[in-house]
Amino acid sequence: MSDLISRLSLNQKTTNSWSLPEAVEGCVRHGIGSIGVWREPLADTGLEKSARLIRDAGLRVSSLCRGGFLTGIEESLRRAAIEENLRALDEAHTLDAACLVMVVGGLPPGSKDLPGARARVAEAIATLAPAAADAGVRLALEPMNPIYAADRGVCSTLGEALDLAEQFTAEQVGVVVDSFHVWWDPQLEAQVARAGKRIASFQVCDWITPLPADTLLARGMMGSGHIDFRHHLDLMTKAGYDGDIEVEIFNAEVWATDPDSVLETMKFRFVSELAPVAA
Template sequence: MSVQQNVELSPDARGGASGATLSEGSVGVDRAGVAFAADAVADTPSLDVPSGLAARVPTPLPGDPRLARLSLNQRTTANWTLREAIDGSVAAGLGAIGVWREPLADVGLDTAAGWIADSGLRVSSICRGGFFTVIDPAARRAAHDENLRALDEAAALNAPTLVLVPGGLPEGSKDLVGARTRAAEAIAELAPEARARGVVLGIEPMNPIFAADRGVVSTLGQALALAEPFAPEEVGVVVDTFHLWWEPGVLELVAGAGERIVSYQVCDWITPLPADTLLSRGMMGDGHIDFPAFTRAVAASGYAGDVEVEIFHADVWAAPGAEVVATMARRYAELVEPWL
């Protein structure tokens, strides 16, 4: 790779408004002295995923300090195996990876732990535990045991947080209060187990459109109330922009949450919503969320951990993983990192 430094680049050469870059495999340095990756042809801009539009900013290179806290949540590149996600994160210069349990199971915990340790990446979180809201006692015990396995996996990977998706209404039930009560009881049972393993349970409040089938905890206020009886090293909350951007007073809640915030996850809310609303997460900047405002509130809380990009979107999943990671690095550097 040829390195081009100490040069004054034109706006087009730096990627300026058009996103145009230099020759294939080269590296440029912008006016602030920050290196960025070049594209295939001098006048060919980087293209963002999934919009296909010219990139608004240059792609940060490995070693760029802006990438130090950026984490690739595995679902953002769902077409990548765990091995590919690790390698892609390292190649892009990211600091961390958010691991999902299903691809972890595909390769085995010991193999995955070795890969990640060798890569130098941090594991920002393990996703996911939870699904506490079943009624049958045997099913509740099975859910508890599965969460213990998830905690063991998180501990083995030195992940600070196990993300908890509370679960929805059991089939045929309309008892939302009862479901939330069972979630609280399950968390109370898991909290000492998490503490013993050095892992924090991260309650993820979910947008109300998912209350029936996925997450009966719908607001940050509810999640903080569930966490409050426990020590911060046992139970915290996940701040996910997709789920919380709409909540009245959420920025004040975030800023005041302090050490209860154990994970910051970012992606955008896009409209029109697809038929499968689970796939309505967009790349930052493609939707309606004010990321600078949200990130300022997270920073005000004192949160200093990794920032995961977690996107569920069919077009993102269909794109080459390296292009997805390059786009998310650009959007993170533009819309999130400056306000951390």
């Protein structure tokens, strides 16, 4: 159990009301050794100051969220997206983040060309992969549940993410296994095994029903929904992943709760839902 809790990482979105310094202090206060950083609060605090705060607190950075949004059609938009992702790679390097999470983007306004959007993602990743290698930061493609294909992520399955990632070295491009996004996939077991050393990040939160009106906020605390996290952890372990496990929750009720109380619940549920049952 102690080995498992040592892998727990707080993704900043779980305590959305906290600034980055507050989230760092919260991790220290609750004995959490790793943090998943988001770029917006990072910018609010400042990159160099944030890097010092995290380093001085003795925390690991399990990921930087987020890069991506690579599906624009106009050349000016595509160029701007590349430049923004290069900045994100520089930030991830400064933070010594394990990876830069890539939310690849949805359909451009007015477009219904899903294959075209996916092709532009592949072209952009090919452009960014050498820069990722130079920065020593792995691009981590995050397949998203198909309900987000139109507006956030045209990469919908782990298999699809791996098809793209495998065009590059594992050090350049890996994948995110987010339980919320992949739990439904009938190919999950085979694709996690296939992913192996390409697994750059493991994120957990629960799939709750009924879905809220804003499906972006449909992520629940572990144990409040339908996902078998022990099974997911077993798959990840067999695939060779032994890194940090981020709890990333988008949920209005969780966000309205006192963040210290959220972390107490998070730690308890993390162990109770992921730890193997004693024989």
